[in-house]
Amino acid sequence: xxxxxxxxxxxxxxxxxxxxxxxxxxxxxxxxxxxxxxxxxxxxxxxxxxxxxxxxxxxxxxxxxxxxxxxxxxxxxxxxxxxxxxxxxxxxxxxxxxxxxxxxxxxxxxxxxxxxxxxxxxxxxxxxxxxxxxxxxxxxxxxxxxxxxxxxxxxxxxxxxxxxxxxxxxxxxxxxxxxxxxxxxxxxxxxxxxxxxxxxxxxxxxxxxxxxxxxxxxxxxxxxxxxxxxxxxxxxxxxxxxxxxxxxxxxxxxxxxxxxxxxxxxxxxxxxxxxxxxxxxxxxxxxxxxxxxxxxxxxxxxxxxxxxxxxxxxxxxxxxxxxxxxxxxxxxxxxxxxxxxxxxxxxxxxxxxxxxxxxx
Amino acid sequence: xxxxxxxxxxxxxxxxxxxxxxxxxxxxxxxxxxxxxxxxxxxxxxxxxxxxxxxxxxxxxxxxxxxxxxxxxxxxxxxxxxxxxxxxxxxxxxxxxxxxxxxxxxxxxxxxxxxxxxxxxxxxxxxxxxxxxxxxxxxxxxxxxxxxxxxxxxxxxxxxxxxxxxxxxxxxxxxxxxxxxxxxxxxxxxxxxxxxxxxxxxxxxxxxxxxxxxxxxxxxxxxxxxxxxxxxxxxxxxxxxxxxxxxxxxxxxxxxxxxxxxxxxxxxxxxxxxxxxxxxxxxxxxxxxxxxxxxxxxxxxxxxxxxxxxxxxxxxxxxxxxxxxxxxxxxxxxxxxxxxxxxxxxxxxxxxxxxxxxxxxxxxxxxxxxxxxxxxxxxxxxxxxxxxxxxxxxxxxxxxxxxxxxxxxxxxxxxxxxxxxxxxxxxxxxxxxxxxxxxxxxxxxxxxxxxxxxxxx
Numbered sequence: 001x002x003x004x005x006x007x008x009x010x011x012x013x014x015x016x017x018x019x020x021x022x023x024x025x026x027x028x029x030x031x032x033x034x035x036x037x038x039x040x041x042x043x044x045x046x047x048x049x050x051x052x053x054x055x056x057x058x059x060x061x062x063x064x065x066x067x068x069x070x071x072x073x074x075x076x077x078x079x080x081x082x083x084x085x086x087x088x089x090x091x092x093x094x095x096x097x098x099x100x101x102x103x104x105x106x107x108x109x110x111x112x113x114x115x116x117x118x119x120x121x122x123x124x125x126x127x128x129x130x131x132x133x134x135x136x137x138x139x140x141x142x143x144x145x146x147x148x149x150x151x152x153x154x155x156x157x158x159x160x161x162x163x164x165x166x167x168x169x170x171x172x173x174x175x176x177x178x179x180x181x182x183x184x185x186x187x188x189x190x191x192x193x194x195x196x197x198x199x200x201x202x203x204x205x206x207x208x209x210x211x212x213x214x215x216x217x218x219x220x221x222x223x224x225x226x227x228x229x230x231x232x233x234x235x236x237x238x239x240x241x242x243x244x245x246x247x248x249x250x251x252x253x254x255x256x257x258x259x260x261x262x263x264x265x266x267x268x269x270x271x272x273x274x275x276x277x278x279x280x281x282x283x284x285x286x287x288x289x290x291x292x293x294x295x296x297x298x299x300x301x302x303x304x305x306x307x308x309x310x311x312x313x314x315x316x317x318x319x320x321x322x323x324x325x326x327x328x329x330x331x332x333x334x335x336x337x338x339x340x341x342x343x344x345x346x347x348x349x350x351x352x353x354x355x356x357x358x359x360x
Numbered sequence: 361x362x363x364x365x366x367x368x369x370x371x372x373x374x375x376x377x378x379x380x381x382x383x384x385x386x387x388x389x390x391x392x393x394x395x396x397x398x399x400x401x402x403x404x405x406x407x408x409x410x411x412x413x414x415x416x417x418x419x420x421x422x423x424x425x426x427x428x429x430x431x432x433x434x435x436x437x438x439x440x441x442x443x444x445x446x447x448x449x450x451x452x453x454x455x456x457x458x459x460x461x462x463x464x465x466x467x468x469x470x471x472x473x474x475x476x477x478x479x480x481x482x483x484x485x486x487x488x489x490x491x492x493x494x495x496x497x498x499x500x501x502x503x504x505x506x507x508x509x510x511x512x513x514x515x516x517x518x519x520x521x522x523x524x525x526x527x528x529x530x531x532x533x534x535x536x537x538x539x540x541x542x543x544x545x546x547x548x549x550x551x552x553x554x555x556x557x558x559x560x561x562x563x564x565x566x567x568x569x570x571x572x573x574x575x576x577x578x579x580x581x582x583x584x585x586x587x588x589x590x591x592x593x594x595x596x597x598x599x600x601x602x603x604x605x606x607x608x609x610x611x612x613x614x615x616x617x618x619x620x621x622x623x624x625x626x627x628x629x630x631x632x633x634x635x636x637x638x639x640x641x642x643x644x645x646x647x648x649x650x651x652x653x654x655x656x657x658x659x660x661x662x663x664x665x666x667x668x669x670x671x672x673x674x675x676x677x678x679x680x681x682x683x684x685x686x687x688x689x690x691x692x693x694x695x696x697x698x699x700x701x702x703x704x705x706x707x708x709x710x711x712x713x714x715x716x717x718x719x720x721x722x723x724x725x726x727x728x729x730x731x732x733x734x735x736x737x738x739x740x741x742x743x744x745x746x747x748x749x750x751x752x753x754x755x756x757x758x759x760x761x762x763x764x765x766x767x768x769x770x771x772x773x774x775x776x777x778x779x780x781x782x783x784x785x786x787x788x789x790x791x792x793x794x795x796x797x798x799x800x801x802x803x804x805x806x807x808x809x810x811x812x813x814x815x816x817x
Contacts, residue, residue, distance in 0.1 A: 101407055105462065106768045108474045111435075115454075117444055119437035122508040129509065141508070142454055143473050144435045213768065219405070226406040238430045245423075250442040 043285025045201040051282035052096045057186040059089040064179040071172045079164045094263045098270020101223045103192035115143035118153045133173045138181045156256035218358045228271045232343035236336040249322035260321035265314045272307045306342040313338040396758040397676030398721030409677040410463035414717045428670025432456040438507045446658025448633040449510040449649040450503035452478045459560035464766035466560030468776025470516035476560040489599035497547045501630045510649045514542040556740035557775035567672035571709035571718040574608045577729045591791045593730030598745040613774040614744040615753040624668045634659045690813025697798035702754040704728040726757035735789025761815035
């Protein structure tokens, strides 16, 4: 659930600002701020979004290589190499869910790669059929028969019990095409932002200056802040809460790999990345954090400490999420509370900050 | 609580602006202009602006909304499966959100993973309840997808012809007229059958529309055009599968569904192949695709009700820039063009002490909830209870200006044939012919003002 009800003070600020005139000193401030706003947008695309999407693609490629190696030499060690590569790709993907707006939702790359749950009945039927299982065939299948979780099902198995010896010849063909299909989607996603290709980057960078998607800079900042709040909500109130409330581990997202806690943590790390404009391996850039600091340093401190507290709170869960919903409920509730606190600050203080301070 | 906050907020805004503007610019009767959904209005103009819950829910209700949200957004899979079991065997899509992207309007394609257009089908005539006659082997809806190893009922083909037209001032616009055909039928259909395309509509404000008293809706009906204004709105009365009674139809492009619960249960059953206590028989029953599993109802009542509650408690985005002079002029032109005779600006929900969130709210859906003759161009020629083959329900316009953001690029009308709001206006005919002509006569700057107004909704 998202709650985005404007705060009275923000509007009051806007309303009053609307009838006051800038003097010379505020004009200088405005110029500085406008430059910073622009830098934040430019760097968000250049130093976070593009590098993150490139990284997902690169890691999907590594996973494909691991699948090829395994299919040629199907040892448990080579199966483990696919699992590691899967988790790495998954990490980069979950991280980008901290700012889930733009082509990833407009072109449905998200459900194409990350639909859930796996359609096991149909998956078994596909494997038992004479379908050629080539990439073109995979592309014709429903989204619950491909993507991260179909791959997860094959390489980890129910209860993470899969063994190399149990991966059939048909499984291998399917796995190779699933990996290729996933890679193709990561390529489309990467290209959608690439200035040399789909160039959604320009929509962000030119917000308020010709962007058709964002007619104001405020709109893109609100989209960014909104997506940060969304993932907090999705993690705390949906992904974590649903299996916990139902006491049913089959409702857990990455249940075959037991990777859910890492998934959740990477989602919130994505929020930190979005706020600080940072991504591993990429240069850091001008950030929303910097923009907030320029006007309200204590708010920046509050947001940073809440994000860090939420990320650190996951350390309290010391077992798989499938077990934790039964044995570590208080620890789960601590994490949920930390994320909900962060979400409230993002939807309240931070969104209000954007409404009040970013006026172009 | 929230209502008080919003009223307080508006008071502050008005007070602040009054300090530097003349009070006459803000007549008291327009204070709530931007609160399209009354207290269930969300101040959000992002791509997620159709996904906000009512603010004033209890924590338990919030939880139920969350559960519904999760079910709404996640895929169902072929039975048997430990969770989300029961998709198909024939279906139109695998999750609610696959059609209602971001809780918004769908994509007018058929057969793809994210396609949101489905075809209703029937034989000529009416059934025992006054509704459309099911086609043997197909029922009342074409399911164009199927579980692996099962055959979809048909493939839906969409072809467009494009034609350029002119406004009175010479500016041109293009309309694309669709033709729908079925191929790859899994079994032949004997004789003539009727098809009607339906695009997944936005999910916002449904709980408010359900709470508008029947008497208020019916009071606006003028089936014989007694007042001679050329507009003859009719209430659709439909057989409701939940109550087993004939009731006022409120939802769907032809107002052929009486309640959100029935709408949700029908969508699960027909669009996704999931049985529930309300519709416990598979859409494929009696057909070669039927799964013969003794697993009905596949959807627990708690899940059905959570999704129903989710749909019932999605807030309406607030209008933007309501004080903009051009937008205000556009609104006046919209009124002068008599667009508001059907796209009624204001309705009031009934008092409901059991559900305060929707109780006694002044709302601005820009719809009269009635069906109107919209002319031959838009006609599906497939009657649906009291809505004849040229009739469509007045589509609520709240949220219209956000379609492009929520569902980039955004489509309009019952089958998404209109790619812009201008095209949607220029498809109007029948009872709306005069209003369309009015718009066409306007100067470009006035047309733009109307569009800017519509974009503020």
